[in-house]
Amino acid sequence: MLCQHTNYSASDATDALEDHDAYAVNAQIVPKSYSAETNHEISATASDLKTRIDLTYQNILARSNVEDPLGNYARFSYPAVGSLIRAPYTSYAHYLLILESLFEENSDGNKRITLYMPQDPVLRSAALSVFLKQIQSNHVELMYVEQDDQWQDGETSELVDVVLMGWWRDRWAVTHQSSGASKGVCYLAGNNPNVSYWLQTANTKQVSFYQDRFQLLFESFVNEPRRKLRPAGIHPLLDIFRAWHNLCYQDKQGLTAAQRLGVTDAPMTLRCLLD
Template identity: 45%
Template sequence: MKNMCRTNNHTSLLPESCNGHQLNHCKTVSCVNFGSTDTEHYVLQRNNPNKPILVCRECGAFPPIINNHDVIAEVMRLKQQQNSGLPACSHPDCENFGLPVLTHRHLYHAFGFSGDRQRYRCKCCQATFVDRWSGFNAKNQTQQKLLAMLFTGYSVRDICRRLSLNPKSFYDQLSHIASRCRRQLAMFDARLCKHSAHLSLASDISELQPKSDNGVQWIASCEARSGYVLAQDINYQATDPDSRSEHHDPYTNGTRFMAPPAARLAIVPTPKPLALLARIDAIYREVMSRPNLEDPLSDKARLNYPTKGCLIRPQYTVYAHYMHLQEMLEDNEELAIYMPQEPLLRSACISVFRERVKNKTIHPVYVETDPDWEHGQTAGKIDIVLMGWWRDRWAFTRHGDISKGICHLGGEKDNEAKWLAIAHHDVITDYQQRFQDQFSQLINEPRRKLRPGGLLPLMDIYRAWHNLCHQDKSGLTPAQKVGLICAPLTLEQLLS
């Protein structure tokens, strides 16, 4: 990693843009300064040096400032993690470096075989490489048994004993399985993105290990109708960076890496209201009390910092998550993104898709419901309420004592009945909850709480299994629902 360097704040009100990306601007869609990067439209408040705030001269909005270079660096990290193990050009000076063959076939030639594995040659630098996962999988049966026991709740120790593996071999096998799963998913992900001109996504962010308080946040997005998980990321890096910072300084490159924070006074949480409107209002009050309203960790009284690896400030991972989705969906014409009431998701989505928000080709929508709400119900009487400091325009409907509320963050009006009927993020929330229920023993293992890196391969495996193998009550997998496959994949096919 490059040494941390500070931007000259005397010549620029905003942090330096990176590759044409400037993510610091007014994020109030109805404001005339929305998306503007003209420094004359803003005032910089630095009353607290550790908390610089950009204030819009027109509407008074105060979005926190973010380092553009760190967001782009985080995008690269997420890409490398997702493409890890996939066949690609490995020449660092080549323009095809890191671009997988599976999704960029036009950049490579098939160039014979190495044993039973396919060899490729890069059209740009002429370097050759082998797809190590294209040949026969001699460990298929062992890996099937390993996954079967892992999915049915066996501990790592029991699996190692039954399969005559030592712990290192177990984790090596898990990494190999994860690489094969990423290889399978790369093709299906690319196909879905290429042929989905109109797409609805559901996003959610939650704690990866809720009982550990280790600060690892899990952001995931899926196709809203089928539940096909398109991307998932966590704000954790398994390797240690050169430097970390306790305080977030967006004018310093490398500030996304968190140092273990100092202890803070614990605030006794207030009971959550039962009524939906009151719950939404309470969330607005809660996020306004954060030191950084785009950082869910900024108000944590206690953080059990991982003993290995490094935490990344959540806002950088979430912004990078949506930037990666934007690249994947470059052929998309109309996009809807449903999300819970979390200002970090809102800000990241609006900033990354800023031009599409202006062109009204994207529909970011807050969705909050009572637990017993049945998705797909036609909206009854609709009540409009302006809520929070931003005066967000919420639409509420109810059936009996059960309510649902939506807020179109792009400013669209007069179409509330449609969004009340179709908008939901339950599929991605349920996916995250099922993962935690399925592997609760492994997730909550005492040593795992401070070493979350061991869960990364498991997350890739679970996403592949969920998309390609897991059948719902109708007997269909998410990949079948979006027309990517005709029948569920077996574990043998998944690992072949």
């Protein structure tokens, strides 16, 4: 089951500070006067996974703040209505919601959760901070996962390459299939750093499918010029799409995400969902 959050707030904030001050009111708001700094992002393309991972690290380090993805924008357009939330605050809120949902009071103390995330320190910092207690008690594991679109689950892969990458010297394990597709895993926290196991099981296909399908279905609506200036109308659409994906959409076995978790007994129809 997937959920999606944005860094947009429908509420206007006129007193946000240009320079971030974590102790000030509205510290989480990106001010309307914000402008992108000189962009140093490397636009080169790479055919192999390890080179793409390395380019991502270089682009992260090119930001004025490595934990602020807005630093990679060559051009920045602020919405006419509402306000934007700084990326670290959005990331922390996202993981706090996951923590609240998965580790409720009086819940099973032996529950183990594994979080896969794309390669970005803003996500790593938020997850490490929010789940610190659960990580120390060996209930949560964190890792970066990057893979080629052509990667086939269940197919055997060749020798695993282990390499330290980026300024952080992150330990990546990369493996390759005979088709040429590759997958890489960087184990960040937990008590089971068995990269051979995670290279077989860790997967981000569902997240990619979710994002790509939303863009495919609603690209013209999202990119409509007036909608970009007034993005509040996208939030109800995101809610409907999330509910459809979790409660209505059936996989090849005819099961929804909610059915696989035992939350529902049968798929919901779109009409039932909207009613």
